[in-house]
Amino acid sequence: MTATTVGVLRETVPGERRVALVPDLVRAVGRLGATVLVESGAGARAGHHDAGYRAAGAVVTGRGELLGRADVLLGIHPPNADPTRELRPGQVLAALVRPERIPYLVRIWADRGVTVIGLDLAPDLPAAYPLDAGASQARVAGYRAVLIAAARLERCLPPWGTPDGLFDPVRVLVVGAGHAGLQAVDTARRLGAPVDAVEPRLRERTAVAALGAGLLDLPGLRTVGDGRELARSLDRHRPAWVAGLAAAAVRYPLVVSALAPPGRTPPVLLHTATVARMRPGSVLVDLTAGPEGGTVEGVLPDTTTEVGDGVTVIGAGELAAQAAGTASRAFAHNALALLDRLAHTGAPAQDPVLGPMLVTDRGAVRHGPTVGLLTRATAAAGFP
Template sequence: MTATTVGVLRETVPGERRVALVPDLVPAVARLGVTVLVESGAGAPAGHHDAEFRAVGATVTGRAELLRRADVLLGIHPPNVDPARELRPGQVLAALLRPQRIPYLVRQWADRGVTAIGLDLAPDLPAAYPLDAGASQARVAGYRAVLLAAGHLDRCLPPWGTTDGLFDPVRVLVVGAGPAGLQAIDTARRLGAPVDAVEPRHRERAAAAALGARLSDLPGLGPVADEGEPGESLDRDRSAWSAALAEAVPRYDLVVTALALPGRPPPVLLRGATLARLRRGSVLVDLAAGPEGGNVEGVPPGTTTAGAGGGVTVIGAEDLAAQAPGTASRAYAHNVLALLDRLTRTGSSGADPVLGPMLVTDRGAVRHEPTALLLMAATAVAGLP
């Protein structure tokens, strides 16, 4: 990579408190031979003020100068800038891009000659783990999900007792043992709750068991074969999954759904009728909730429906990592450092087994295949050549 200057953008999404680089890691970035620019106020919501960045050698500047000087732009979300007027050919943009949500903006980046790298698109390779910001932020979200749910329960998670004996424990079910689900399992276990886990994938099942969760196999639905694709299994057996979970979830006091599959909308696993069967006072957190839907039918992201009169509380969680900006920003900054290290050594080559799958746009083309297919379909519908 010939770039010598990176720019850390201030986030403009409402409620976002994270920053892409923290002061403690600026010296490590500088050791790569990179100059660091920080947009004024970028770190303040996460508790890192401009003076802290200046103290470790970063230059604090306004947005216009940062966009003009930076070879690499770093953010949490896609920046709110006009590609045609505020970006330049050859500039690199790295963030949690979720490109299928913004296909037309992706097209503009490609047309402008911007190289866009999705830190949420790291491939499932050991060499890519240090760059996987999607996983690091999901772990923070899984932790926050359990604490959020605990705040709505009418009982305490740890076992409590009196001279007459122990109270009944809070029973926890986690559906999906990806990074968010595994962290939810670990957090609930550390708080003393017994945890059951539902997960169709073999490796994730092993990870859940290693954290102390009891694996719960739904009737008639065994794990996906090693050569199988969990998304295909869920598509084929969706009604069976819903029916089996409808029978299982009423046994629990706290349910966290976190089953997300790469390149697919979250599978709807729990229907509205099932929620009515949950225990009074129980809490359900849908960590998969987002613009494409979630694991729970009809639960909008960023909402909490409190159960009246001891009923069920349903939480559609979205970007819970932003609620722990200190930890989330530090974790994200380590992912950024790993990315910059790789870029300085290998450049942004599509042939790189790690960076290749993370390229959303490069050399004037949309490289992320699912987004490219969306754009092709939209063009065909419009009847454009």
């Protein structure tokens, strides 16, 4: 990475505490031939202060200078910057982009000639795993989900002994064993709770079994091979999913819902009537909750509500930001792997790992689902 300047942005999203690069990895970026600029205060909320970055060899500077000098911009979220005035053609931006939520901004980036790389869009390839910030942050969120739920319960998760006898443990149901769900399974097991998981994908089912959790098969639903088959199953058999989960969820005091195909609006699988039938004092965490909703009917991100007779529903939002130290370190390793691959790849669009992660490149929108959104919006507006 010859004569490249990497800029680390301070996050401006409310409640965000993570930072895209930690001081411990500044020298590793330097060994790739890059100079590191860090926006003043970028790491403070994750416990990494400006002095630590300076000691590691980074230059701490203001936002305007960073945006103007950096060839590669690193952020947890895309920056709150005017693309037409503060970004320049040829600049690279890498973050958790979630492009389907911001299609018009993506179009502006493309028109400006900015290359945008989604660290949440890594393909399902072994070589892509070190770059997959979506996975690393999901694992932190899965861990936090169990801790938050356990704190809201009026019972301890593991079996609990007293001189008079033994209390039963809290049984946990995890719906979906992707990165977040599998970490939730592992965390609940480590806390001593018996765990069952609903997961149709073959590889994920194997991972659940390896952690010692049970597999709960819903009536009428078959095992599938991958995320695409999961999406088709959710589309075609939604009533069966809803009915099966309605019968299962009410038997568990703690439910973590994390089943959503990537890049799609989460399907509503747990309706309010089902949640209201759960035992009083039960807790349900929806890790899929976002601006478009989640797998729990009516859920909103970063909110906690009560349904029925004291059932707590938690819309997760950005749970990884609540463990900013671990999450930042994990993200920084993903960012370093990206920079290393960029340093050794002449044409990112032709690279089997970087190609699928490109949101915009060479003046065009490269992310297929976002292209579809823009095309439909253009057609609806009546433009040719």
